[in-house]
Amino acid sequence: xxxxxxxxxxIMIRKLIRKYAEFEGHSVTEAANxxxxxxxxxxxxxxxxxxxxxxxxxxxxxxxxxxxxxxFVPIIMLSARGEEYDKINGFELGVDDYVVKPFSPxxxxxxxxxxMRRTVKNTNVNEVITIDSLVADITARTVTIxxxxxxxxxxxxxxxxxxxxxxxxxxxxxKLITDVWGxxxxxxxxxxxxxxKLLRRSLGEYxxxxxxxxxxxxxxxx
Numbered sequence: 001x002x003x004x005x006x007x008x009x010x011i012m013i014r015k016l017i018r019k020y021a022e023f024e025g026h027s028v029t030e031a032a033n034x035x036x037x038x039x040x041x042x043x044x045x046x047x048x049x050x051x052x053x054x055x056x057x058x059x060x061x062x063x064x065x066x067x068x069x070x071x072f073v074p075i076i077m078l079s080a081r082g083e084e085y086d087k088i089n090g091f092e093l094g095v096d097d098y099v100v101k102p103f104s105p106x107x108x109x110x111x112x113x114x115x116m117r118r119t120v121k122n123t124n125v126n127e128v129i130t131i132d133s134l135v136a137d138i139t140a141r142t143v144t145i146x147x148x149x150x151x152x153x154x155x156x157x158x159x160x161x162x163x164x165x166x167x168x169x170x171x172x173x174x175k176l177i178t179d180v181w182g183x184x185x186x187x188x189x190x191x192x193x194x195x196x197k198l199l200r201r202s203l204g205e206y207x208x209x210x211x212x213x214x215x216x217x218x219x220x221x222x
Contacts, residue, residue, distance in 0.1 A: 002026045002116060003045070007037035007063065008052040008078060013101075017050060020105040021112075034063030041067050048112055053079040053086065064093045072141075072154050074115045078103070088194055094153035098191075114182035129164050131222045134206050136164050145206065152202050155180075159195050160203075163210070163220040172217040 004026050006014050011032075018028045029044070031037040035058040037051065049067070053060035064075055074096045079086055087098050096115050099108060129136045133146045138161045143150045152160065162180050163171065177192055196218060200207035211219045 002047040002112065003029070004112070005029050005031060005037060005040060005044075005046040005049045007031040007034065007049065007055070007060070009033055009055045010052070013052070013078070016105055017108065020109055024109060034058030034060055034066075037063050038066045041071060041073070046073055048074045048076065048115060050076050050078060050108070050112075053077060053081070053090075061089060061093060064090070064095060068094045074154065076108070076111060076115070087191070088198075091153060091155060091191075091194060091198060094155075096155055117182065127165065129167075131164075131206070131209070134203075136161060138165070143202075145204065150202055153198070155195055156199050156202060160199055163218065164222070167220045167222045170213055170216060170219050174217075176217060 002021075004021050006017050006021075006028060007030075008014050008017075009032055014030045014032075018030065021028050029040060029046070031040055033055045034051075037049070038058065040046075041049070051060045051064060055063075058066075060077055060079075064077070067073070067075070072094065075094070076097045076099060077090045077095045078099050078101060080101045090098055097111050099111065127138045129138070135144045137143075141157050141161075143152065143157070143160065159176070159180050162176070173192060181191070196210065200210055203210070209221050211221050213219055
């Protein structure tokens with residue numbers, strides 16, 4: 001059972017998600033705007049947050065930015081818009097998934113399950129990998145270069161740790177999506193390319209280690 005926070009200014013959307021979530025045995029808390037969600041997160045712990053973008057008082061992006069100051073709780077963003085800019089902005093803030101309205105409540109539940117399975121799985125990994133002055137501590141979920149910590153979104157960490165753990169191996173797009181996002185990932189496969197772009201930017205000079213394999217996928221060379 002997961003403790004889920006649903007933040008959406010549309011009461012019917014909240015009730016719809018609550019209905020499906022509680023049917024599967026989850027506990028649900030509702031917030032009608034971003035400010036309310038931020039305050040709830042300061043006083044409570046949630047396993048996952050479902051956050052709308054367009055809301056009064058405080059929009060979803062701003063709320064996510066505030067929540068990320070204190071927590072890396074998984075976040076799924078909801079939006080009536082599907083523009084790439086919105087998705088990139090969300091992923092840069094540390095959003096784990098992005099769902100465009102109208103959506104299937106059952107699909108949303110599957111996405112929640114997939115994210116939570118990966119979150120639990122990642123906590124069992126115990127390894128520190130060093131490449132020159134780059135140090136990736138998978139257990140602590142930290143990456144440093146020349147002793148300086150590199151801040152990434154949760155999904156960037158997932159993708160990077162997976163690639164560096166499988167360094168020098170050709171990883172197909174399908175394998176990366178399956179192993180990092182989950183076999184039941186329903187999103188656009190351009191999500192992978194977007195995260196590779198963000199990851200390269202975060203790694204700076206070490207971005208050269210991420211090699212694009214045309215028609216295949218990517219490889220982390222070290």
